[in-house]
Amino acid sequence: MPELVTIVGLKMTSKGYKLTPDATASIGAIIDKGTTVELRSKYNGRLTDNLLQWASDEMNQRLPLDASGDDLVTLSKADLEKAVVRFVTAKPPVKQDPLLLGGEKVTNQLNMWSLSQYADLFVRAGYRNLSDLIELQERDVRALGVSKDADVRRMMQLVARLRSEHSSLMQQMDALYIEPDMVDMKTWLEARGLAEFLPAFEKHRIDFEVLGDLSYEDLSEVGIKEVGPRRKVYRAITHWRDERDQKKEEAVRARMEATETHHVPQGTPRLDDVTRRIMALKAQQSFV
Numbered sequence: 001m002p003e004l005v006t007i008v009g010l011k012m013t014s015k016g017y018k019l020t021p022d023a024t025a026s027i028g029a030i031i032d033k034g035t036t037v038e039l040r041s042k043y044n045g046r047l048t049d050n051l052l053q054w055a056s057d058e059m060n061q062r063l064p065l066d067a068s069g070d071d072l073v074t075l076s077k078a079d080l081e082k083a084v085v086r087f088v089t090a091k092p093p094v095k096q097d098p099l100l101l102g103g104e105k106v107t108n109q110l111n112m113w114s115l116s117q118y119a120d121l122f123v124r125a126g127y128r129n130l131s132d133l134i135e136l137q138e139r140d141v142r143a144l145g146v147s148k149d150a151d152v153r154r155m156m157q158l159v160a161r162l163r164s165e166h167s168s169l170m171q172q173m174d175a176l177y178i179e180p181d182m183v184d185m186k187t188w189l190e191a192r193g194l195a196e197f198l199p200a201f202e203k204h205r206i207d208f209e210v211l212g213d214l215s216y217e218d219l220s221e222v223g224i225k226e227v228g229p230r231r232k233v234y235r236a237i238t239h240w241r242d243e244r245d246q247k248k249e250e251a252v253r254a255r256m257e258a259t260e261t262h263h264v265p266q267g268t269p270r271l272d273d274v275t276r277r278i279m280a281l282k283a284q285q286s287f288v
Contacts, residue, residue, distance in 0.1 A: 004031055004040070007048045016073055017052065023077040030077070034084030050090070054083035103128040113158050121145045131253040134163045162256070169252040185211075192236045200224060212241040 005028045012019065019027065031051070040047055058079040063071060103123030109130060110119045121144050127133055141155050185207055189195050200223045206214070214222075216234050224230045 002028070004028075004048060008051065011048055011052060012075075015052065017056070018070060018074045020074060020076045023075055023080055026077050027080060030080050030084055034081070035087050039087055047087075050087070051080070051083055054086050055079040058082045105130055106133065109133075109158065113154055115146075115151060115155060115158075118144070118146055118151070118155075129253060130162055130256045131166060131249075133159055134166050165256060166252060169255055188240075194233055194236060197224060197229070197233060211237060212244065 008027060008031075031047075035047070052075075055075045056079075059075055062079070103119070106122055106127050106129065107116075107119040110116055110122065122133075125144055127136075136155075136159050138152060138156055141152055141159075146152050146155055185201050186195070186198055188208075188211075189198050189201065204222050206222070214234075214237055216230065219230045219233055224233055
């Protein structure tokens with residue numbers, strides 16, 4: 001207790017507050033009587049900050065409008081006694097589990113699908129983004145602790161919706177992730193020192209739409225049969241495809257996170273719909 005009194009004194013001085021003589025004599029007893037060991041442990045260093053803030057609120061409420069001078073910064077015994085009572089009803093800030101940081105999107109989505117009881121399980125297991133959920137299989141969902149069949153089915157419906165949107169977005173964005181200066185396959189090949197293979201690409205009508213799907217064996221069918229040239233072309237295709245897919249994946253992930261509220265089970269009212277209904281009811285009541 002003496003250390004808390006010392007901390008209060010130091011913080012009061014730094015903030016420019018003073019205590020009346022009776023408040024100075026009673027502050028230790030006031031804290032001891034108004035708080036428990038458990039409560040002081042929960043609040044830790046915040047206890048003195050809260051006590052001073054609440055005591056200041058009490059002081060401001062009792063002061064007349066024409067108060068001036070030291071009256072504006074002097075806390076009384078009564079101010080402290082009224083302030084310490086607030087610790088009984090106020091809840092100290094709860095520290096968030098570090099393992100749950102960054103999982104708000106997944107938590108919100110599971111809440112909307114009536115699966116909120118499993119949110120912490122998924123986030124702790126590393127599922128922090130909506131796009132992380134698309135790889136889930138039913139066995140994974142059950143292994144994470146979802147045991148009720150109805151909840152498993154609902155979870156897999158959510159996963160199916162996310163997969164569908166992810167696939168659709170990937171297809172939509174194919175054309176967006178071709179370098180703007182790569183106007184045609186001739187330009188693409190020349191930029192990579194592969195212009196000699198243009199006739200083969202043109203003969204087999206290879207364009208950007210199919211370029212990323214070409215396998216090492218496909219290049220042999222195209223006519224690039226020698227191992228050295230074929231590996232060179234395949235490395236260029238692989239590098240281009242990986243860069244494109246990474247950019248697409250990042251964009252798709254951002255788009256999915258931005259539109260998370262769209263993944264709601266059919267029949268579930270959206271928040272904005274509920275808000276509009278409440279506003280309409282209030283408007284009706286105002287005319288009664």
